[in-house]
Amino acid sequence: MKGLVDAIRRHRVAAVIAFLLVFPLLMPYQALAINILVFGLFAVGFNLLFGYTGLLSFGHAAFLGVGSYLTGIAMVSMGLPWGVALLLGVVSAALAGLLIGYLAIRTRGIYFSMVTLALAQIVYYAFYKAERWTGGENGLRGIQVPAAEIFGFQFDFLDPTTKYYVILAFVAAALWFVSRVLASPFGAVIEAVRENEKRAAACGYDVARTKLLVFVLSAAICGLAGALRALHLSVVPIDSLHYLLSGQAVMMCLLGGMGTFFGPFIGAGLFLTLEDVATTYTTHWMAIVGAVFMVFVLFFPAGVWGSFLKRIERKP
């Protein structure tokens, strides 16, 4: 068992992609599978900051939302092709991350959570008021990926299976990138900052710059998740920027296991499946998810995957 887990952890990107390739076959319907894919990536981006760097942001919906909106605006108002629009969404989210991050990293610990939450509200109100571009309360509508033929393949975004695998290609690239960052010397520095900021500074690392860089990377990945979500839903609801969505990133990350590579995806899967199942029985699914989350905070703070790893490592 331990050998298998070690092999999976060594080839983590390959393992997660192999799983995601067969994942749609396991799910009751494709829309849920795509949701898990998108929100899994959102949680991965968030985990980079929270799990690995130890910075608890409560404003990450801002980056998901900016990614969604800018992709949508580029396609609807400017008529750009979806690939370019996607890139624009990611770059805009990274820029938003630079601005918010620059202000937020001036604070530490608990203030960081409060300040990121408040700064994300600015983005929410700004997009809410800019009705001409964003559709305000009704959200942005009419994002359509035209059907095309690439290398003889019929490419139609209306077909959920095609849509899943196209989105998966982007998610796989992002996962490879995150894995690469974590394995690099920079990845070691961000974990050093999490463990002991002063010591990292004493070792000669520029803590503020490291934090800002992780913040921007994290924002860009969440922006990509947002951009993909806009293509998936073909609308951008104003809720994309809402505080509750920032909270969902936190919940998914903790449920799965913060600071682990697989955790965020497991958390996203658990959260969305729980939501999906709970809504069939009751409209008050938030209470169930909230209560489950509290149980995890109290008794399983390492999350599903983190607790599993702990068990395996204790019993060789």
Add this chain to the structure above:
Amino acid sequence: MEITPSLIALQLVTGIALGAVYALLAVGLSLIFGMLTVVNFAHGAFFMVGAFVGLYFLGLTGNFWFSLVLTPLVVGAIGLVTERFLVRPLYGRGIDYPLLLTFGLSWVLIEAMRTLFGIEGLPSSTPAELRGSVDLGIGFFPKYRLFLIAATAVVVAALWLFLEKTRYGLIVRAGSRDGEICQVLGIDIARVWLTVFAIGTAIAGLSGVLAAPTRAVNPEMGIPVLAESFVVTVVGGMGSLPGAVVAGLLVGVVFSMTSLFAPDLAELSIFVLMAVVLLVRPQGFFGKAGLMG
């Protein structure tokens, strides 16, 4: 619309009344943080529960004063249970965990109110005895707004007297300075923490009752309020009671003045204020330097 001095004065009073609610919220938040180093992410939810419970008691008894006294007790009791059974096991496990837990609790509280009172929320109106307006010489002002300001002044003064002039207040202040020494001196610090958490949430509940007639009462009303009270705490300096009051009033006035001159920017203005404070003075008006890094 022409902007006259009396209109500005009216808007100023509206701002101070709004700021009074912010000040109360931030005082509760700061009290809990100063003592337990817990950021209560359910503070907005307790505010919302206060508004609902207040309207429920008002409907039951028809007496505003009755609900004004009873609601903080009920919300404080919820706070008591929260600290004892949910927050207490998390002490010593890092600063993020109580925050995460109270965040989860806020979801449960929102759904609880949806279940009890419906997702649409409740209609609220100004209590009969506080309707109408009074002439203050420079113009007419709504009675209820003036009452809000007075009520806040009374609560803050009472809290100040409690903390500065009573024996128990001394213990609370000593406990927030150094809990361990207090324990060595034979004080049951866990009980002090319990009391402080309950007082903080009771004040959040009270601000909910007070604010109910001035805004829409629905289960989600606590969410923007949470963000706004964080703005106040960051501007005023975390853990500082004078900071909470001054910043609360300032934020209220900034909001109402912006909504007079540039209505579209009203919601944004207070967050911009916070961003400026972060750039110029990251620890806030009354915060200790170094605490914010």
